[in-house]
Amino acid sequence: MTITTRFAPSPTGSLHVGNVRTALHNWLWARKHGGRFLLRIDDTDLERSKEEYVDAIRADLAWLGLDVDGEERQSARFALYEAEFAKLQAAGRVYACYETSEELDIRRKVLLSRGLPPVYERKPEGAPVPAGVAPHWRFRLDHDAPILWTDMVRGPQHFEPKTMSDPVVRRADGSWLYLLLSVIDDIAMGISHVVRGEDHVSNTAAQIQMFEALRAEPPIFAHEALLVGTEGKLSKRLGSLGMASLREAGIEPIALVALLARLGTSDPVEPVTDTALLVEGIDFGRFGRAPARFDEAELALLNQKILHQTDHAAVADRLPAAITPARWNAIRPNLATVAEAADWVQVFDGPLAPPAADEADRAVIAAAAAAAPAIDWGSDPWHALTNAVKAGTGAKGRALFLPLRRALTGRDHGPDMAELLPLIAKEQAVARLAVD
Numbered sequence: 306m307t308i309t310t311r312f313a314p315s316p317t318g319s320l321h322v323g324n325v326r327t328a329l330h331n332w333l334w335a336r337k338h339g340g341r342f343l344l345r346i347d348d349t350d351l352e353r354s355k356e357e358y359v360d361a362i363r364a365d366l367a368w369l370g371l372d373v374d375g376e377e378r379q380s381a382r383f384a385l386y387e388a389e390f391a392k393l394q395a396a397g398r399v400y401a402c403y404e405t406s407e408e409l410d411i412r413r414k415v416l417l418s419r420g421l422p423p424v425y426e427r428k429p430e431g432a433p434v435p436a437g438v439a440p441h442w443r444f445r446l447d448h449d450a451p452i453l454w455t456d457m458v459r460g461p462q463h464f465e466p467k468t469m470s471d472p473v474v475r476r477a478d479g480s481w482l483y484l485l486l487s488v489i490d491d492i493a494m495g496i497s498h499v500v501r502g503e504d505h506v507s508n509t510a511a512q513i514q515m516f517e518a519l520r521a522e523p524p525i526f527a528h529e530a531l532l533v534g535t536e537g538k539l540s541k542r543l544g545s546l547g548m549a550s551l552r553e554a555g556i557e558p559i560a561l562v563a564l565l566a567r568l569g570t571s572d573p574v575e576p577v578t579d580t581a582l583l584v585e586g587i588d589f590g591r592f593g594r595a596p597a598r599f600d601e602a603e604l605a606l607l608n609q610k611i612l613h614q615t616d617h618a619a620v621a622d623r624l625p626a627a628i629t630p631a632r633w634n635a636i637r638p639n640l641a642t643v644a645e646a647a648d649w650v651q652v653f654d655g656p657l658a659p660p661a662a663d664e665a666d667r668a669v670i671a672a673a674a675a676a677a678p679a680i681d682w683g684s685d686p687w688h689a690l691t692n693a694v695k696a697g698t699g700a701k702g703r704a705l706f707l708p709l710r711r712a713l714t715g716r717d718h719g720p721d722m723a724e725l726l727p728l729i730a731k732e733q734a735v736a737r738l739a740v741d
């Protein structure tokens with residue numbers, strides 16, 4: 306069996322971290338098994354679907370490195386839907402309904418007031434059909450067949466179709482609801498695994514009977530617990546947190562991928578620089594049932610950890626030319642984002658304004674200025690410099706290192722000076738020390 310998964314967003318908005326997580330798990334699963342990962346654009350809502358969102362979805366997936374093996378659009382598949390619908394109609398598995406939404410509402414309330422579950426009541430065979438009303442269509446659940454499946458995340462699932470309403474699959478104006486179309490597509494595209502949020506569990510129960518009614522084996526399902534914010538529910542902010550804002554905040558795609566791959570699972574989040582380990586490790590059996598908590602601060606920290614291991618080659622196209630591989634290696638432990646690397650160009654190549662120094666510091670700097678010209682910059686100039694100053698002034702520890710760091714870099718903090726100083730040209734360093 307070829308493993309085939311799909312990510313099926315509706316292009317009615319941009320992707321947020323919750324959808325991206327679903328896309329990622331589908332992608333990881335397909336890649337782990339050498340299978341296919343499809344992008345299915347659920348654009349049957351012609352009014353709300355926008356081409357710009359389709360483009361944004363493609364761009365976001367590409368940015369994240371989730372390459373797709375094919376793209377399908379539901380809006381191009383109406384002929385297939387008609388044909389499959391006709392088969393179900395002929396088999397009596399879809400039927401026309403004439404109730405208005407007001408009528409349905411009243412019936413629901415009556416049932417609830419009697420303490421009964423608000424399940425749709427089918428009209429008896431031969432009930433009168435109102436004239437001049439276009440029907441909507443429901444799928445007839447088979448009440449005699451309990452619905453069973455083994456979910457990769459949730460384990461054995463059991464639904465009694467008698468307790469479920471026959472789902473509406475087509476509106477009176479002929480437009481389609483998602484439920485049946487998704488089944489028709491999953492069959493046509495040979496989807497072997499459906500990975501999606503647990504908000505779809507009851508849809509799955511109805512869809513399993515649709516697969517059977519269309520004489521297809523249902524795929525294997527994995528319903529993952531939802532993503533929530535640190536405050537415990539899917540906040541508005543998280544629900545709208547798009548890739549553009551993360552990109553602007555300097556988040557690397559691999560950091561988001563590394564976090565979302567493992568969040569809510571019993572595997573630790575690891576600062577990986579590529580997806581190999583995540584692909585190898587994806588295991589729905591290790592996904593928890595409790596909501597996964599997404600914390601932007603955790604993402605920022607992970608981003609930082611990943612940057613500290615990221616090679617120059619991987620980010621070179623986003624770095625100023627002055628940030629050479631050696632300079633990158635020196636500064637990366639101090640970076641929270643790649644963009645911050647640009648701030649270090651001045652530290653390496655100037656110009657730097659000499660920082661104010663008190664008398665004791667000035668003595669240290671003067672001693673360094675005197676020693677620097679004779680130092681061989683090619684072999685560990687920092688130790689040569691500090692040894693000379695220590696010998697000349699008796700300064701040591703912080704009183705020795707801090708004034709020199711300040712004079713040479715204009716900053717109180719930064720990378721190891723032994724690594725940094727050889728990357729500042731000797732003339733620059735000598736000039737920075739010669740302040741008085």
Ligand code: GLU
Nearest residue numbers: 313314315347483487501
């Ligand atoms: N378009 C549906 C949604 O975004 C797809 C759900 C599914 O994966 O089947 O909810």
